[in-house]
Amino acid sequence: MKQGTPTMIGLRRREFLAGTALLLFSATTVKAATIAGRLPWAPNAGNPPPPIKLGPWEFFNGEEGRAMEALVDCIIPPDPETPGGKDAGCAVFIDRQLAGPYGRQEGLYVRPPFQAGLKNQGHQSANGPAQDYRDGLAAFDRACKQHSGGKPFAELFGDDRIALLKAVDKGELKLDGVDGKAFFTQLVKDAQMGFFADPIYGGNRDMVAWKMIGYPGARYNYLDWVNRHNERFPLPPVGMTGNAQWTRS
C-alpha cells in the first residue's frame, strides 16, 4: 500500500484495523461477519452429511411403505447378481428425502399467486414433493384396488404389477385427481437416484449399484490411471463413510 499518498477519490480517514489478525463480529448481528486481516478459521467448522437413521419409516405410513417397496422393486428388479430396489434401500432413500428439506420444498420460492403455467416454466404448485407423494400414492392405491379386486399393489404378483405400472406410465390408467404419468415418472427418477446416490442416504446399500456398473465411488485421485487407456479400473468402490469391509470386520 502506498502510505502517505492522498487517496485520489477524496481523502478519507483511514480506519486501520488494530493489528492484522482480526475477525470482527458486529455487535448486533448473529451471522454476518466482517472478515479482515486473515482467513477466518474455526475448529470443526466442516459440515459432513449426517447418515440417515435406520429404523421405521419417517414419512410413509405402513401401507404406503409396503406399496413403495413393491414399486421400487418393479422399477429396479432384483437379478442373480444385484439386489432390486427394495433390498438396495431405494424406498428408505425416498422416505428420508421426503421427510427432510427436499420433501418440504425448503429454500424454494413458494410465494403466491400460484397459476398453472407451461411445462417449460417449471413446477408451479404450492404442493411440494411430500404432498405429491401422499396424494399420488393414495390415488394409485385406489386405482390399483379397483383393477385388482380390492387388492393393494404389494399383494399383486409379478406380471400383474408390471402390467398395471405400464398402463400408468403410458397414461392409459388414470389416477383420480393426480397426473399419474407425471407421478410415476417422478417415482422412477427418485428410485433410480436412491439406487445410485452414496449409501449414506439409505439407498445403494453396500454400494450394490456402484459395483454393478463398475463405478469406484468417492475416490479422489486417478493420477496413476488417467493415462491407462481402455484398461478396467481395478479397485472396488468406496463411499463417503468408507468401504463396507473396513467398517464391518
Next chain:
Amino acid sequence: MSRRLPRKDVVIVGFGWTGAIMANELTDEGLEVIAFERGPWRDAPTDFPPGYMQDELRYRIRHELFLRPDQLTFTFRNKMDQTALPIRSWGAFMPPNGVGGGGVHWNAEMWRFLPSDFVLKTHLTERYGAAFLPLDMTIQDWGVTYDELEPHYDRFEYLCGTSGTAGNLSGKIMDGGNPFEGPRSRPYPTPAQAQPFSHTLFGKAARELGYKPFPQPSGNLSQAYTNPLGMRLGPCTYCGFCEWFGCGNYSKASPQTTILPHLIRKSNFSLRDNSEVVRINVDRSGKRATGVTFVDSSGEEWEQQADLVILSAYTMFNVQLLLHSQIGQPYDPVTNTGVVGRNYTHQTISSVNGFFDNKKFNFNPFIASGSIGMCVDEFNGDNFDHGPHGFVGGGYVGQVQTGARPIESTLVPPGTPAWGADWKKAVKDNYLSTVKPGTGVHGSFYAYRDIYLDLDPAYKDRFGRPLMRITMDLKENEIKQNKFLTDKFAEIIKAMGAEKLAVQYRTAPYDITTYQTTHLNGGAIMGADPKTSVLNKYLQSWDVPNLFVMGASAFPQNAGYNPTLTVGALAYWSAAAIRNQYLKNPGRLVDA
C-alpha cells in the same frame, strides 16, 4: 432507518471472480476497499474437503452451493404476450452464492473470445452485408477490441495457472493448439492436462475427418503452479467432482486458490459475508453514487458510503440492482428505447451421447476434470463461411466429459425402457462404454429486440421488491446454428466408433427447467453509444460515472465460448482504466 458505517473509498457488491479481482487491484492502489457478499464465507478445508465433497446428491442434485430461490429468483416467459411465472426451483442456470461466487463450483473451462467476436456487427455486415442478419437481431460491437484485451487475458490466465496448448503465438500458428484463436503474447503458463481414453479417441477421429483438435484450456491444473501473487496450486487428480463442486485439492483456479489468501492480509481490505446489498444509493442529481444499502443476516439494514461503487454481483443481479436502484433508463422493447435489460442472452447448448461396444471399449468415464476435453473450433464464430448456411454464429464442439457421476450418467441406448429389468441390464452393460459429453456443442446466442429483462408486475421478493422478469426464446437463427453444429459433432462421435447415437438438438421454446449453462449475458451492456449501452468501453456507467459494472452483463451478445476468461480480462481492463485514468480525474472516461 438504516445505520451508517464509516465511509470507504470503494465498495464492492458481490465477491466472486470479478469482486476479488477488483478488490486486489484497487487495494494495490492504496484505496480502502470493503466488499459485501450475500452468501457465506467458503474455503476448501472446511467446505469441500475430499471426504465428503464427492456427494452427487448433495451438490449436484440438491444444489448445496447455490442461491436459494426463496432468497431471490426471477420470473420467466417465452414471449411478451405470455404471463411470466416464477422460477420456483433452478433449472436452466444456477446462480452462485457465497465467497468466491461461481469460481468455487465452475468447471474452469477457460476460453478467449475470437478477435471478430468483439466487432461482431461490423465484421458480419462487412462480410455478408446487412441484409444477411435477421431483422430483429440487435447485435453490436463491444467498444473494446481483442488487441486491447490481450494483455488482460494473459494476466488472468497467469493468475489461474491455466493449462493448455497455444495455437497462435504472436501470429505464428502452433501445432496441437487452436489455430483459430487470436494471437497470444506468450504460451499458457502450464501444459495441457492429460486426456482420458474417450477424449483422445475424439481427437483422433476429428483429426481423421480433417479437423484440428486441441485440448480445452483448463483452470484444473496439469501440474503444480505458483501464481504471480505467490499462491500455490496443486496438480489436479482427475477426481471427476468438479463442476457443481468445490475442489478439495487446491487444483482448480478460484478466488480462494488464486487471490484471497493474498488479498485478505492487506490492511486496507475488509469483507462482510452474509450481507445482501439491496440498493445502490445515488445523490439528488442522480449522477453520483453515494454508496450502498445492505441487509445483514438478522434482517438489519445498513448503509455503506463510498466514493466508488463496483457492481460485481453476476449478470442477473447486476441488472436487477440497477433496475431497483433506478440507475439508467429501463429498456422498452416496444418503443426500442432505454438500455437496462437490453440484449440479454444465454448459450445454445446440445449434445450427442455415443454408445460403444462394451467388449471393445472401456472409458473409465469417472476419471475426468471439470474442463477436460478435446475440442474443434472450425465451426465457432465466423471461422467458416456462413453464406451458404443462412445463419450466423457458431460454437466449439468437443468431447468434454467432466466425470460420469452415476445419478446423472447412467445412460441407456435409445429405445431401452426407462425402468424395469431391461433398463437395469442396459445400465450395467453401458456405463463404462458410453460417451456423454456434457456440453458437447457449445454455441453462441445472439441478441434480439424482444429478448430482455425487466421488472415483473406480479411477483415479489422477500423484501417486497418486484422480481426481475426474463422474456426469452430461441430464434430460428440459433436453432439452425445448433442443428448444423450438432450434426457435425454427431459425425465425429460416430467416427470414434459409436454403435448407437442419442442426438439431442436444442429446439424452441426455450425451456427454463433443463440445465444448459450458467453463462447468462447482457442486460447492462458495454458499447460506444449511451443510447444502446449502459456502460462505456471501460465498464463505467454512462449515467453514474463513479459506478463500474463487472461481469458478463456487459456482453452485447454471447459468443460460442464460456465467458469467464473474458469476464476476468474485462475486470483487469476496467481496473487498469480506474487506476491509470479515473483516479487522476474522477469523471466520465469517454465522452458521450
